[in-house]
Structure formats: C-alpha cells, structure tokens
Amino acid sequence: MAGKPKTKTRKRYYDDDDSDDDETGTSLSKFLKAVDDIRAFHGKLTYLKLEEVTFYLTVILGQENVNFLLYLIKYHVPRSFPNRSHYVRNIYQATVQQGDTDTDRLDSFIQCLLKHEENIDVDPCDYAGKLWKAATKLKDSCMKFYLPNITECQKCHCKTLYSSTKSVTNITVYTLQGPIPCKKAALVCRKCNTYHSLTGYKIGKEKRLFKLKQSHNLIYGSNKVYITRRLHEFVCESR
Ligand SMILES: [Zn+2]
Numbered sequence: 001m002a003g004k005p006k007t008k009t010r011k012r013y014y015d016d017d018d019s020d021d022d023e024t025g026t027s028l029s030k031f032l033k034a035v036d037d038i039r040a041f042h043g044k045l046t047y048l049k050l051e052e053v054t055f056y057l058t059v060i061l062g063q064e065n066v067n068f069l070l071y072l073i074k075y076h077v078p079r080s081f082p083n084r085s086h087y088v089r090n091i092y093q094a095t096v097q098q099g100d101t102d103t104d105r106l107d108s109f110i111q112c113l114l115k116h117e118e119n120i121d122v123d124p125c126d127y128a129g130k131l132w133k134a135a136t137k138l139k140d141s142c143m144k145f146y147l148p149n150i151t152e153c154q155k156c157h158c159k160t161l162y163s164s165t166k167s168v169t170n171i172t173v174y175t176l177q178g179p180i181p182c183k184k185a186a187l188v189c190r191k192c193n194t195y196h197s198l199t200g201y202k203i204g205k206e207k208r209l210f211k212l213k214q215s216h217n218l219i220y221g222s223n224k225v226y227i228t229r230r231l232h233e234f235v236c237e238s239r
Helices: 023-042 050-061 063-076 084-095 103-115 128-138 229-237
Strands: 161-163 169-175 178-184 187-189 200-203 206-209 218-222 225-228
Touching: 050 063, 050 103, 063 084, 063 103, 084 103, 084 128, 169 229, 218 229, 225 229
Parallel strands: 169 225
Antiparallel strands: 161 187, 169 178, 200 206, 218 225
16 A cells, blocks of 8 residues: 555445555455445345345445344334434434445435335344434434334224324433433324324323323323333332
8 A cells, every 4th residue: 555645534335446456455345346246236226135235234334333223223213103214314323433324325225124124133232322322412312212002093993093293202201220312203093083192092082091001111291201110110119
C-alpha cells in the first residue's frame, strides 16, 4: 500500500475496488464480486431467497448487525405497528457507525427482509444495551412497542383490524428494573369501528378490559403510564 495516502474514511464493503493490491483486499474484492454475481443472477435483491439475502447482508453489515436487524423485524416492532419499517431503520441506524449504511439502501434491505418475515430465524437475544443506545441517540421512546394483544375485533370477531397512526403514543412502563420509554398504538376494527386500546375496548359507553392472557401483563396507570404486573405484585405484597 506504499505511496497511497491513508484516509480515515471507512471504505464501504460493497464498493468493489479493483485497486486493492494487498492480499486481504484482493480476496475481499473477489468475494464481493461473487456476491454481486449472485445478486446479478437473480436480478434484483427483492427476488433473492431469505438465505441469500441474509448471506449478502452479513457480508455488507456484519453478522452482529444483521442479527440485530432481523431481531428488530421479528421481535421488536410488531407487524401491524404504524410506520414499522421507519422505526426499524431508525433504531438500526442509531446503533451502527455513521456511514456504514445509507438510508435508501437500508430501506431496500428492510423491505426485502419484511417479505421473508415468516421464515426469519433469529434468537430473541437481550438487546437492551443497543436499544438504550438507540433511544438515547434518537431521543425517542423505542425500548418496546406495544399493540393490543389480539388478532380479532372483540365485538364483531372479524379480523379486519388496522393500527391507528394517530393513536401512537409515547408511554413509560414501570418495571422491576426501572422505568422504560416505550410506544403504544391502538387497533381499530374496519367493520364496526371498535377501538381497542392496550388494556381494553369500549362497546357503547361500557369499558371492557382484556382477559389476563391478552393484557401484556401491564396495568393501566394513565394514558401514558403503565406498570408491569410483577412490579405491582411486588409493591402490593411488600406492604
Ligand atoms: Zn368489529
């Protein structure tokens, strides 16, 4: 590499650069070219199988980052949550070094992974450290995302629920480990317009609470404050 000026800017792995003349660079270039060949063979990224996409992303982003991205999609931001891919992208970007991924490219990766969501296989690790980092950097409540834990309207039993963008609210959930900044959204029935909040729903003027198994184990404190059942039991039993 003699004679080449050193630069602090990190070279993007996906930029194939034939000027690499050291052994590692040449191997990496060949490897990336092979990956690009796979992509070219299949046309666009969106036509690749999940295994191929995961392999490709691992080369570009690194295994740890790919696992975190898969985790955000599979476990962290619920499928019906409004602006879901926006949250996935922002949280991911807040945890990686700046310049590692540009927004457009990352969005296309996320859209591609969302198509394969059913088959994503990733361990539900504890990513609290990364999530706190993202929440702090973004100044946003993103430690957990809550939707009502139901799959059908509690009034008419149809499955035409949609998440209401207007209902997205920052909440604080008090746990045994302390308060956690989270988000919640409501689910509304397209057929009968029943509004399902995190802990219950209304039929006429009558408020009904969800059954225990549907409750996320959260106890309502106010519209923006919830308490986990474990903390509630601990405090009550300690008296
Ligand atoms: Zn309904």
